[in-house]
Each structure stands twice: as C-alpha cells, then as structure tokens.
Amino acid sequence: MKAKTHFAFFDEGSKKEIRRATLKAVAIPGYQVPFASREMPIARGWGTGGLQLTLSLIGKTDVLKVIDQGSDESVNAVSIKKLVQDTTGVQLTERTEEADIIQSRHRIPESELTKNQILVLQVPLPEPLRPIEAREYKTKRMHAEDDYSGAWLLLFEQIMKYGKTATTADHPVSVKDRYVMAPSPIPRFDNPKMDHSEALILLGAGREKKIYAVPPYTSVKSLAFDDYPFTVESFEGAHCHLCGTADVFMDELIDHDTGTTIYQCNDTAHCMDQLNKQEEVEVESIYV
Amino acid sequence: MGYVPVKGGTEAIEASIKRVKYERLKGEAIIEIETILSTMRALVDQVMSESSLYSPHLAALAIKQAEGSMEEAVFLMRAHRSTLPRLYYSEPVETENMFVQRRISASFKDIPGGQLLGATYDYTHRLLDFDLIDEKKADYTHWLQRYFKELQEVDVQENIQHFPKVVEYLRNEGLFAQYEIDNTQPEDITKQSLEFPASRSARLQVLTRGQTGAVTSLAYASLRGYGEVHPTVGEVRVGSLPIYVKHPNEAASSEEEEFYIGDIQVTEVESFVPVNVKNDKNEEELDFEIGYGICYGQNETKAIAISILDQCLEHAHAEYPTHDEEFVLLHIDSVESSGFISHLKLPHYVTFQSKLDSIRQVKKGAQVIES
Numbered sequence: 001m002k003a004k005t006h007f008a009f010f011d012e013g014s015k016k017e018i019r020r021a022t023l024k025a026v027a028i029p030g031y032q033v034p035f036a037s038r039e040m041p042i043a044r045g046w047g048t049g050g051l052q053l054t055l056s057l058i059g060k061t062d063v064l065k066v067i068d069q070g071s072d073e074s075v076n077a078v079s080i081k082k083l084v085q086d087t088t089g090v091q092l093t094e095r096t097e098e099a100d101i102i103q104s105r106h107r108i109p110e111s112e113l114t115k116n117q118i119l120v121l122q123v124p125l126p127e128p129l130r131p132i133e134a135r136e137y138k139t140k141r142m143h144a145e146d147d148y149s150g151a152w153l154l155l156f157e158q159i160m161k162y163g164k165t166a167t168t169a170d171h172p173v174s175v176k177d178r179y180v181m182a183p184s185p186i187p188r189f190d191n192p193k194m195d196h197s198e199a200l201i202l203l204g205a206g207r208e209k210k211i212y213a214v215p216p217y218t219s220v221k222s223l224a225f226d227d228y229p230f231t232v233e234s235f236e237g238a239h240c241h242l243c244g245t246a247d248v249f250m251d252e253l254i255d256h257d258t259g260t261t262i263y264q265c266n267d268t269a270h271c272m273d274q275l276n277k278q279e280e281v282e283v284e285s286i287y288v
Numbered sequence: 289m290g291y292v293p294v295k296g297g298t299e300a301i302e303a304s305i306k307r308v309k310y311e312r313l314k315g316e317a318i319i320e321i322e323t324i325l326s327t328m329r330a331l332v333d334q335v336m337s338e339s340s341l342y343s344p345h346l347a348a349l350a351i352k353q354a355e356g357s358m359e360e361a362v363f364l365m366r367a368h369r370s371t372l373p374r375l376y377y378s379e380p381v382e383t384e385n386m387f388v389q390r391r392i393s394a395s396f397k398d399i400p401g402g403q404l405l406g407a408t409y410d411y412t413h414r415l416l417d418f419d420l421i422d423e424k425k426a427d428y429t430h431w432l433q434r435y436f437k438e439l440q441e442v443d444v445q446e447n448i449q450h451f452p453k454v455v456e457y458l459r460n461e462g463l464f465a466q467y468e469i470d471n472t473q474p475e476d477i478t479k480q481s482l483e484f485p486a487s488r489s490a491r492l493q494v495l496t497r498g499q500t501g502a503v504t505s506l507a508y509a510s511l512r513g514y515g516e517v518h519p520t521v522g523e524v525r526v527g528s529l530p531i532y533v534k535h536p537n538e539a540a541s542s543e544e545e546e547f548y549i550g551d552i553q554v555t556e557v558e559s560f561v562p563v564n565v566k567n568d569k570n571e572e573e574l575d576f577e578i579g580y581g582i583c584y585g586q587n588e589t590k591a592i593a594i595s596i597l598d599q600c601l602e603h604a605h606a607e608y609p610t611h612d613e614e615f616v617l618l619h620i621d622s623v624e625s626s627g628f629i630s631h632l633k634l635p636h637y638v639t640f641q642s643k644l645d646s647i648r649q650v651k652k653g654a655q656v657i658e659s
Contacts, residue, residue, distance in 0.1 A: 039366035044627025
C-alpha cells in the first residue's frame with residue numbers, strides 16, 4: 001500500500017478549484033474569495049495558503065523563490081522549498097530577478113518586481129475587520145455594504161489614545177478604492193510596494209480558507225487620515241553593517257562584542273546582491 | 289564585530305529532521321503496524337475520526353510515524369487525504385441496517401430489541417492492571433481459548449437481527465414529530481469552504497471531524513451552564529455499516545447494481561432534548577427534539593458531545609458561545625487549531641520590528657498636528 005505523490009502534490013481536481021478561486025480573486029481586486037483549502041503536509045498557519053497557490057500555479061519550467069521574513073534560508077522557507085521541489089522538480093533560486101514565482105511570508109522583496117513575476121503572500125488573518133467584528137457572517141456583509149467605518153474608527157481611536165496611529169505590520173489598505181484588505185503582516189514599509197505593482201500579487205490564507213489578489217497596476221492605498229498621514233517604519237540614520245545600504249527594511253541586531261545596536265538588511269537576497277556588486281567593482285578596479 | 293548568520297537554515301533543518309528520527313529509533317525497538325491495529329483500537333478510531341479518512345491501516349501507519357502523537361497522526365492523514373482524487377459519493381446509509389455491536393438507551397429500560405452492552409470500558413474499574421506488564425503469549429491464548437469455549441455455550445440466533453431505532457417507538461406514540469425524508473444533497477465542506485449561516489449537513493461534518501477533546505469540552509460547557517441543552521441519551525449504537533456506490537456512468541441504476549465497497553464502524557447517538565414550543569392556542573407546551581451525533585469508530589463520548597452541540601447550533605438565539613456556530617465550528621478542528629498555535633514558533637522578526645517601531649514612535653511623542 002505504497003503511494004507516489006502526484007505532480008505538485010495535489011490531484012488535478014484540487015488544483016483546478018484553487019485556480020478558479022484565484023481567477024475570481026484577480027477579477028475582484030481585494031475581495032476575499034472563499035475556497036475549500038486542502039490540508040497540506042506543512043502545518044496550518046505555516047504558509048499553507050501561499051503553498052496551495054504556488055502548487056496550483058507552478059509548471060515544470062518555472063523558477064521558484066521562497067522567503068520567510070525576508071530570508072531565503074529561514075527554516076520554514078527551506079521547508080516549503082523542499083516540499084515544492086520534491087513534488088515538482090522545479091528549479092529554485094535565491095535571486096529575486098530570476099524567479100517566476102516568489103512565495104513570501106511577511107515581506108515584499110526590496111528590488112522591484114516585474115510583470116513576468118507573481119508574488120504569493122502567506123496570510124494568517126485575511127479579515128481586516130476581524131478586530132472590530134468576530135463573526136464572519138457580519139464582516140462579509142460589512143464588505144458588501146462598503147461599510148468600513150470600523151476600520152477608520154480603529155485608527156481614530158489610536159490617535160485619541162496615543163496622539164498618532166499606532167498600527168504595526170498588516171496595516172489595512174484600500175484596493176482600487178473599493179475593498180479594504182489585509183496586506184498580510186508585511187511591515188508598513190512594504191505597503192507602498194503594492195501600489196501599482198507590475199507583478200501580480202496573490203494572497204492565500206489556508207486556515208481561514210480565503211484567496212485574494214492585487215492585479216498588476218492596481219491602486220493600493222494604506223488607510224490614513226489627511227492630517228495624520230500614513231508613515232512607514234523609521235530607520236533614520238541606519239545602514240546595513242554588511243553591505244552599507246540604507247533605505248531598506250532592517251533587522252535590528254546587537255553586536256555581541258561592543259553591545260551596540262547594528263542594522264542588517266532584512267532581505268538577505270538583496271544584501272547578497274549588493275555585496276556581490278561591490279565585489280565586482282572592487283575586482284575590476286584592481287585588474288583594469 | 290559579532291557574527292550574524294545570514295545562511296545556515298538548510299543544514300539546521302536537515303539535522304533537526306535526523307534528530308527526530310533518531311528519537312523514534314534510539315530505543316532500538318519498533319512497533320509493527322499489525323500490533324497497532326490489534327492493540328490500539330481506540331487510538332486508531334480516534335485518528336480516523338479526526339482526520340475524516342476511514343482507513344485503519346493508514347491510521348496505524350500515521351500513529352507509528354508520529355510516535356503516538358494524536359495531532360501529528362491526524363495531520364499526516366489529512367495531508368494524505370489532500371492527494372487523493374475524490375471520485376464517488378456513497379449512497380445514503382440507513383443506520384437501521386447497522387450490524388450492531390453495542391446499543392444502549394438511557395431513556396428507556398425496555399427498548400424494543402433490548403439493551404446490548406457489547407464491548408465498553410463503562411463498567412470497568414479504572415485500576416492499573418499490573419499483570420499486563422508481564423503478559424505472555426501463553427496467557428492470552430489460554431484466555432482466548434476459554435472465552436471461545438464460553439461463547440459456544442451461548443445460544444446463537446439464526447438470522448442477523450437489525451435493531452429498530454428507539455425514536456421510532458416514540459414516534460409511533462406521537463411524542464416526536466414525523467418529518468418528511470429530506471433528500472437534499474448534503475454539502476461537502478472539503479470541496480466548498482464553510483459559509484455562514486451553515487447548513488445542518490455542513491455543521492455535522494465539521495463536528496464529526498472535530499478534535500475529540502475540543503468537541504467534548506464545548507459540549508460539557510453547554511451542559512454545565514454555558515448553554516441551554518439538557519439531553520437524555522435516547523440511543524447510543526456502535527456497529528458496522530455497509531457502504532455502496534452507484535455505477536459512475538449509468539444514469540439510472542437500481543439498488544441491485546450498486547457496488548459494495550466495504551464496511552465502516554461508527555458510533556451513532558440520538559439525544560432527546562426537551563424544548564418549549566407554542567401550540568395552536570399559543571400555550572407553552574413541552575416537546576422533544578433530537579440532537580444527532582455520529583463519528584467513525586467507537587468513540588461514544590465524542591458522538592454524544594456532537595449530539596449536544598448539534599442541538600445547541602439548531603437554537604442559535606441563545607446567548608451562549610456554545611450556541612454560536614462560528615464560535616463552535618471554526619475552533620474545533622485539530623489541524624487548524626494546532627497549526628495556528630504552533631505557528632507562533634515561527635520567527636516573527638519583521639512583525640516584531642514593526643511593533644517595536646510603533647511603540648518607539650508613540651513614546652517619542654505625538655505627531656504634530658498640522659493646522
């Protein structure tokens with residue numbers, strides 16, 4: 001009673017169903033399309049939504065990149081890549097520009113994505129109105145009626161309490177001026193990258209059984225008031241201690257020798273790319 | 289300057305996978321699938337029920353691979369289930385046709401067909417049996433021989449007996465309402481995601497694959513005070529049911545042409561729940577409703593708990609969480625709850641950095657209001 005696994009894990013019926021939900025999601029930007037959501041060989045909450053999208057999309061000639069919190073080598077990214085490669089045999093890459101499909105948890109790569117790429121984001125909690133209303137039956141209605149007063153009130157309450165909006169990652173966005181959407185827990189720093197992105201962005205929530213999308217060249221606005229504009233995380237004066245880059249999202253680390261705070265690019269592939277470029281320049285300057 | 293790892297995840301993960309295999313093998317003894325099948329009936333049943341995949345053999349394999357962890361075994365089975373094409377739906381099963389192994393009623397002493405205790409732990413004393421530490425083959429073969437001999441002295445009925453449902457007896461007396469048979473196609477929650485308000489077929493499917501502990505706890509909470517359902521167990525029956533499928537290509541086929549594909553063992557419960565209803569004259573009257581529970585294998589606590597929650601969810605007006613279908617149905621799945629709890633172990637460096645930033649900005653002082 002031994003069984004071999006099908007190409008890309010799923011049976012074809014399952015893939016078809018996921019693709020149908022995906023097409024609907026692309027057709028209605030920011031709207032959460034319910035789908036059956038199969039149980040995966042990795043745990044619910046560990047990227048099964050993203051994984052189902054990736055497996056339903058991937059073809060034999062595609063090149064895949066998987067990152068977790070900015071890192072290609074994070075244990076969960078490694079585990080997901082291994083599963084996809086074991087069941088498809090596709091080529092893997094760490095270089096953002098080489099990838100056809102990029103599956104990511106909680107980050108959008110630093111280098112700009114192109115129209116030939118698809119970004120798949122893993123989503124833990126797809127419902128931006130959940131902090132306001134626990135019941136799905138009601139939040140679904142609120143979306144249908146374009147009733148986002150709760151989301152605005154949440155920001156307003158923060159201003160009243162703290163004197164400013166105090167959202168962290170997963171700052172809600174309005175897609176094509178219609179649906180308010182959870183961008184997944186990407187830092188606010190990444191929210192602007194969604195706006196008019198050339199790449200198709202697909203978001204999958206496996207446990208919550210929802211697929212939604214931001215089609216290419218679609219407007220994505222972070223919710224904010226005119227007098228309290230949207231702000232991203234501040235890394236003022238910080239630069240990466242490895243490659244020297246500024247203006248990227250940084251990990252904050254402690255130098256164990258000196259006890260001081262140092263910064264490092266969170267996007268490890270971007271950091272490597274910068275280091276390689278610097279090396280090239282250095283090598284050329286010596287041998288020319 | 290300190291060393292900050294950029295790479296290394298792949299090797300660490302390989303080493304961890306090796307280590308967990310080592311933990312399973314380090315005792316240099318393995319358990320055979322056959323041994324699990326013949327000695328861990330309750331565990332196999334529970335794994336099949338929570339994973340909603342009826343295969344004792346695969347369940348035993350999952351138990352072996354998962355070192356006996358329930359949540360891991362269920363997880364393995366569910367993931368395997370995703371790879372299987374679903375080609376047929378079985379024909380409806382009539383539980384009156386069950387080959388009954390055990391059947392009791394807590395409502396009537398003298399039920400038609402009689403009470404049949406069958407195999408149960410209910411009347412055992414829960415004392416550790418230290419003799420089992422040294423149980424030898426000779427001991428159990430001897431015991432079995434004696435048991436078979438005793439059985440031979442028992443009168444055997446010639447025909448297979450089908451037990452009538454207890455509720456039928458009460459229906460005939462007019463104590464329970466008669467309903468038309470509802471032949472609406474049930475929904476399949478594994479092919480369509482659950483939407484609210486959920487149909488009863490969808491609710492029962494979620495309940496039957498729910499985590500035994502979670503289903504039991506919520507039903508207990510409802511019974512104890514956080515709910516309005518106080519049932520009497522009308523009937524618990526455990527036994528096997530034959531499953532048939534229709535010929536996939538022939539449109540009209542008779543029962544004769546259906547294919548028998550095997551038996552499943554189930555536990556089925558019908559709970560009788562008194563409810564107040566208003567009659568024609570607008571007077572309060574006491575009536576009975578049925579809470580229904582069914583699950584794979586022998587797991588009577590779970591089946592009774594399902595019957596309580598089924599009845600709770602039929603009465604959504606009550607202001608208790610156990611009567612709220614989103615509260616109950618979205619939180620009892622083993623793979624979902626254990627998955628989301630365990631995802632907290634994943635790195636949250638980026639999200640935490642974002643939180644840090646937010647707190648720092650707030651502490652720095654309010655944004656200057658431009659006016």
